Structure formats: structure tokens, C-alpha cells
Amino acid sequence: MKPAKFNYLRPSSMEEAVHYLSEYGEDAKVLSGGQSLIPLLNMRLSTPKYLIDIGRAEGLSYIKEDGESLVIGTLTKHTEIEKSELVKGKCPLLSEAIRWVGHEQIRNRGTVGGSIAHGDPSAELPCVLTALRGEIVIVDVNGEEIVSPEDFFLTYMLTSLQPDQLVKEIRFPRIKPTCGSAFVEVARRHGDFGLVEVAAVVDLCEDGRFSDVKLAIGGVNSVPTLLEDVERLLVGKEPTEEIFNEAGDLTMELVEPESDLHGTAEYRRELSGTMVIRALKQATDRAQGGRVM
């Protein structure tokens, strides 16, 4: 057997799960879809005393609208988001990005809360959530708390989530119908971890200038990163080849990639500029065409 021994707990509700976490949190790991955790258990990089399997907890899988946001329950599987017409209509960026998450076999089990809580800087959902200025709703025995992606993602695989806390739901702000959005990624094989990925949303004034730009990049820093300087550079400008190139150059200055087996820091930096240009052009095309996606 690959994983080390653990005590298995299977709460049937969020309240029960949170109760277990308050008791065993320091020694426990939460299992939802398991697509990131089970490899860690198999390699014994993680050897928790208690495994709290929330996979059967009721009422944690949903996609619904709440005001200006799409609210997605922690246990919602990637496949469900991929198939959701509501997501496609209200947050096409998320529909586009979700197809880059793993392979179909992984998306059939992996959950949105699991991806966020895992905090992999090259994961797609954290990048989208960061670009959109979404929110993460966290719960413990004392109640709920709302955290921004910037406060939540601390560094590689480390989030602000405390041992007694559980991700309850994620709030993705809906995208205005006049906006264009794009998610682009380069990976060694479709479905593998992204080397660089960019999420972009742009809105244009009547005279064709950028009225709003949202831009985040993943895979190059220790956390998904907002490119606020690039956003500021673009707002008020016309979408021209020069301004896109400037955005790419500025991005290359802003990112701090590291080298690994899959690509050198220099390659990732170069790729970051290219991918930002590609995402911005695609999002702008879509905004100009009146199509969201």
C-alpha cells in the first residue's frame, strides 16, 4: 500500500467536518477529490494522522448566482463547471480556463475547493480567481470569513488556510457582457502543469480605448500574480501593436520566474511577455467583436 497509515474520518456535513478539523486539524488533511492529495500520500510526502474525507459531505457542491458573483461550492467538480451553461454565460473566462485543468479523468474527480486550497502557483483556477478579484469563503467552528486571493495565496503550495479551517465556497465575479476575456496557457502536454498561463479581461470605451483591464499570470511566481502595473499601462490607451508590445515588455520586468526541469527562468520570462500579448489580443478581439468568448 502506498500511503502511510491514517485514521479515516468521513463527515456527512460541513459542520461535522469543521468539528473534526477543530479537534484534529494540526494532524489532519482534508480529502475532497484527491487528485492532488493522493499523489502526495502515495509518495509519502504527506503522512497525516487523520484523513478527513469531505467527499460525501452534503450541500457543498453547487454553482449559483449571487448578486454580481458566481458562487461555486467547494466540492464542485471541474467537469461540472466545464459543462455549466451558467458559467459559460456569466464567466466565460472560467469556462475557458477549466478545460486546461488536468485531463478529463482528473477533472471528473478534482474539485474547485481542492484546487484553491492546494495553492499550486501553476494551477488555472487560482490564476482566474486572482485576475477577477474573486473571494474565498472559509469556515471554521467560529463561523465564516471572506479572504481575497492576494491574502490567501502565500507561496508555493502554502495558503493562509489554518489547520482548523475549511474552504467552503469560491466567488467568481461575473464578467460584464461587453467585456472580452481570454485564458491562454503553454504546457508541455495539454493537461499537464502550465509553464505559463495568463487570464485577461478587457472592456473598451465607445471610442475603442481600454476602459478596464484585468490581468493575472500563473506559473512564473510563487503565487498567481496580478499584473496591476500592466493594467494601469493599458487603461485609457488604444489597443495597438505598440501598446501590446509594451505590455509584454513590462510583464517580463515584473515576473520573477525560477528554473526547473520543464523550463529555464529566461524561457519563462520570455514566454510571460508573449503570453500576455496573446491573451490581451484575444480578449480585445472578443470585446471588439461583441463576443464574450
Next chain:
Amino acid sequence: MEGIKIHLKVNGQDISREVDPRLLLSDFIRENLLLTGTHIGCEHGVCGACTIQVNGDPVRSCLMLAVQADGCEVKTVESLIQENGELSHLQQAFSDNHALQCGFCTPGFLMTLSSFLEENSNPSEEEIRKCISGNLCRCTGYSNIIKAVKQAAQTVSN
């Protein structure tokens, strides 16, 4: 740690067993149920050799604990064979097109593709390539697998 009792349906048969919670579903299938058609490759979700279907969806059995399959309907490659003992259209197409060499990855491909063909009976080459991107084959270069999928799709639609 004492065992946990699980009940599930595997290839149409009701199964009840007591399992150690750390037992992977892939090991449960091979070692407890002796269904050795499900192959184990990388054991961290990359190669796809262990792909089975849980409640109709292809999933990695090495990334699931047996206890997580409690109450589920599981299908392994052994379920594909027809009642009269003949190969399924998909298996026959793999054989006809030389879509396997060493055969180690084949069960994973078959379980991914049989679910895919149920939802898409006339797939394009691009759709087929995307579908099998989560299964690694080191022998065939994929071209013959794609031919086999096309043949299987055609056989079914005829």
C-alpha cells in the same frame, strides 16, 4: 487501524469487503478482486494506465482510495468483453489496427475511449487526440490508436 466495510458494484456484480482505508482503489481491484486488467503505471496520475470508470466517468484508480468508491458503480476493462465472449467493437478495432504493441497502456485507453464514444459517436481526429491526451503510450505513436477509434465509431454508427 481496523478495516472499513465498503459496498460497491464492480462490472455489474455487488461486492462487499472490509478494507484498510489507505488501500488504493487500483490495488483493491487488482489484489482483492483479482481483476488484473487494470494496470498500474506511475501511481501519481500522469500515465493513465489505471483508468477505470466510476459511475460512468473515466477516472484514475490510483488517485482514489477504495473507501471513496463505497456505494459507487465501478467498471474495469474486464467489463468490455461481450456476453458471448467476443471482443467489443473498440477492442476489435484496436486489434485490427495494431493499436497496441506491448499492451500495458491499453486497458486505460479502452476505459477512457469507451466512455468517450458513448457521448460522441462521430468524433473528429482532434477530439480523439484531446480525449487520449491523458493516457501515455510509448509504443504506438498514437496514430494506430486514432485509426482504431475511428473504426470503432464507424462500426457502432453502422
